[in-house]
Amino acid sequence: MRLFFGERDTPYEEARVVVLPVPYDLSLSFLPGARRGPEAILLASRELEPFLLELGVAPEEVGIHAAEPVPWVAGSAEESHALIREAALTHLRAGKFLVALGGDHSITHPLVQAHREALGAFSLLHIDAHADLYPEWQGSVYSHASPFYRLLGEGFPLVQVGIRAMDQDSLTLARAKGVALFPAHRLHREGLPLREILEASGERVYISLDFDALDPSVMPSVGTPLPGGLSYRQVVDLLEAVFREKEVVGMDFVELSPNGQFHAEMTAAQLVYHAIGLKGLQAGWLEARGL
Numbered sequence: 480m481r482l483f484f485g486e487r488d489t490p491y492e493e494a495r496v497v498v499l500p501v502p503y504d505l506s507l508s509f510l511p512g513a514r515r516g517p518e519a520i521l522l523a524s525r526e527l528e529p530f531l532l533e534l535g536v537a538p539e540e541v542g543i544h545a546a547e548p549v550p551w552v553a554g555s556a557e558e559s560h561a562l563i564r565e566a567a568l569t570h571l572r573a574g575k576f577l578v579a580l581g582g583d584h585s586i587t588h589p590l591v592q593a594h595r596e597a598l599g600a601f602s603l604l605h606i607d608a609h610a611d612l613y614p615e616w617q618g619s620v621y622s623h624a625s626p627f628y629r630l631l632g633e634g635f636p637l638v639q640v641g642i643r644a645m646d647q648d649s650l651t652l653a654r655a656k657g658v659a660l661f662p663a664h665r666l667h668r669e670g671l672p673l674r675e676i677l678e679a680s681g682e683r684v685y686i687s688l689d690f691d692a693l694d695p696s697v698m699p700s701v702g703t704p705l706p707g708g709l710s711y712r713q714v715v716d717l718l719e720a721v722f723r724e725k726e727v728v729g730m731d732f733v734e735l736s737p738n739g740q741f742h743a744e745m746t747a748a749q750l751v752y753h754a755i756g757l758k759g760l761q762a763g764w765l766e767a768r769g770l
């Protein structure tokens with residue numbers, strides 16, 4: 480069965496946004512299942528109201544096309560990442576705005592590399608419970624705990640929001656590399672430091688959202704849940720501020736691991752749809768009609 484985002488699929492040539500399912504999850508360290516994340520989001524997206532009251536637009540009007548899922552090579556993370564990079568490059572070179580759906584967080588490394596090759600320089604906004612700054616984890620440099628270690632080493636400026644799990648070596652590395660770190664406990668104590676987050680980000684930003692950034696009470700369907708997470712409103716308010724002031728060059732949403740709690744899949748789909756609406760407004764593809 481061909482899956483697409485929302486109630487209708489826009490033909491590729493007419494679509495401004497391509498949703499790219501990337502069901503690769505061989506780099507997970509704890510609970511399995513993220514490979515079923517893309518399908519779950521696409522199925523849930525069909526239940527969303529096309530008109531987004533909060534934005535006063537129907538994001539589907541930008542033209543959303545769901546691409547075929549990216550295959551993987553079971554015995555090779557390198558080859559799997561190469562397939563992800565090539566698939567992303569194909570759509571970027573066709574002028575599409577890419578919204579990738581994971582899959583585990585290791586997919587962000589090849590996705591960001593593809594965006595850099597196709598679009599030039601940008602900074603990273605990483606929203607997550609975990610810093611994902613390990614040099615390797617469980618014997619693999621391609622672990623879902625390592626993508627931002629790799630990307631820091633390739634020179635990408637990094638802003639991290641919602642972090643509530645990192646080892647001391649990662650904290651030392653983050654400080655040494657000038658990572659702008661906004662841990663979850665600070666957000667809960669002081670509120671969302673939007674101005675600081677925006678000032679720490681470049682003018683062009685790639686957003687990588689790990690669904691476990693959200694609190695498990697809101698998002699229980701992830702592979703490594705942790706308490707003290709962000710609320711849905713905090714994530715939406717953060718995205719709205721970033722889209723309002725920055726050029727967002729691409730996005731990925733990773734680590735949804737469906738476990739029968741459909742409200743989590745609806746939450747994931749709604750967040751993706753909201754972000755597409757924000758991109759449509761930022762890019763001038765949509766005009767809010769007011770409420």
Ligand SMILES: N=C(N)NCCCCNCCCN
Pocket residue numbers: 508609611616623624703
């Ligand atoms: N979702 C993630 N990025 N998970 C990170 C796993 C690596 C650290 N586990 C904690 C140490 C266990 N003793």
Ligand SMILES: [Mn+2]
Pocket residue numbers: 584607609611623689734
């Ligand atoms: Mn992560």
Ligand SMILES: [Mn+2]
Pocket residue numbers: 607608609689691692703734
């Ligand atoms: Mn995480």
